Amino acid sequence: MAQTDSLRSHLLDELADTLDAERQLTKALPKMARAASAPRLKQAFQTHLKETRRQIERLQKAMRLLGERPKSKTCEGMEGLLEEGDEMMNAASAGALRDAVMIASAQKVEHYEIASYGTARTFAQVLGELGVARLLEQTLKEEKAADVKLTNIAEASVNERAAEQWSSEGMGEDGSSLFEQSGEWLNAAAKRATKTAKQAAKTARRATTGARRVARTMGVGASRSRARKGTTRKSATRKSRTRKSRKR
Numbered sequence: 001m002a003q004t005d006s007l008r009s010h011l012l013d014e015l016a017d018t019l020d021a022e023r024q025l026t027k028a029l030p031k032m033a034r035a036a037s038a039p040r041l042k043q044a045f046q047t048h049l050k051e052t053r054r055q056i057e058r059l060q061k062a063m064r065l066l067g068e069r070p071k072s073k074t075c076e077g078m079e080g081l082l083e084e085g086d087e088m089m090n091a092a093s094a095g096a097l098r099d100a101v102m103i104a105s106a107q108k109v110e111h112y113e114i115a116s117y118g119t120a121r122t123f124a125q126v127l128g129e130l131g132v133a134r135l136l137e138q139t140l141k142e143e144k145a146a147d148v149k150l151t152n153i154a155e156a157s158v159n160e161r162a163a164e165q166w167s168s169e170g171m172g173e174d175g176s177s178l179f180e181q182s183g184e185w186l187n188a189a190a191k192r193a194t195k196t197a198k199q200a201a202k203t204a205r206r207a208t209t210g211a212r213r214v215a216r217t218m219g220v221g222a223s224r225s226r227a228r229k230g231t232t233r234k235s236a237t238r239k240s241r242t243r244k245s246r247k248r
């Protein structure tokens with residue numbers, strides 16, 4: 001059935017993308033754990049590294065359940081998020097401030113993963129692949145729990161200590177004021193945001209093409225284009241009537 005085949009290929013595509021995203025994360029998390037100063041945050045990154053390794057195994061198992069050999073494709077979204085997180089981490093002074101910045105970056109990653117796993121789980125449910133859906137649901141719960149844990153760590157102490165550090169530092173190591181440093185930081189962040197927006201637009205274009213393909217196989221595109229043609233014909237008739245009445 002064309003409709004099922006198409007959704008199935010989207011599911012496999014999503015799994016391949018997420019597999020690469022998780023592999024990228026296994027390289028980033030040890031570095032984040034080393035850079036963290038709050039023991040709870042360090043521990044959270046280390047725990048999530050272990051979870052991520054199990055999540056990779058689940059993704060591979062899900063692909064095998066779908067009768068495919070596990071494979072991955074470059075996840076540009078995760079590349080962008082990790083690159084941005086790395087730059088922010090290196091720009092922040094060590095201590096609570098860097099911890100706060102890393103929590104923000106890690107939560108962006110978690111939200112990206114929640115979206116990926118939520119989509120893939122729903123695709124699997126629609127296709128009746130309940131074993132695959134269960135595996136993805138398990139990981140989805142872990143990602144949501146990791147996000148909540150990061151919020152708790154931030155709210156319990158890190159944000160407050162980061163604010164204290166920010167106000168007590170006064171001058172940067174190179175003699176520049178924090179005001180100057182924050183200006184530079186914001187400029188760098190703006191450049192990164194532009195880059196990320198471009199990547200997001202590229203991803204959105206790809207998603208739209210995919211969604212159109214699914215809609216076409218489901219017959220939604222056909223009825224919409226028929227409706228559009230009908231509207232165009234109506235407006236053309238209206239225009240020609242207006243032209244005729246003007247001539248009169």
Ligand SMILES: [Fe+2]
Nearest residue numbers: 022052055113
């Ligand atoms: Fe993950």
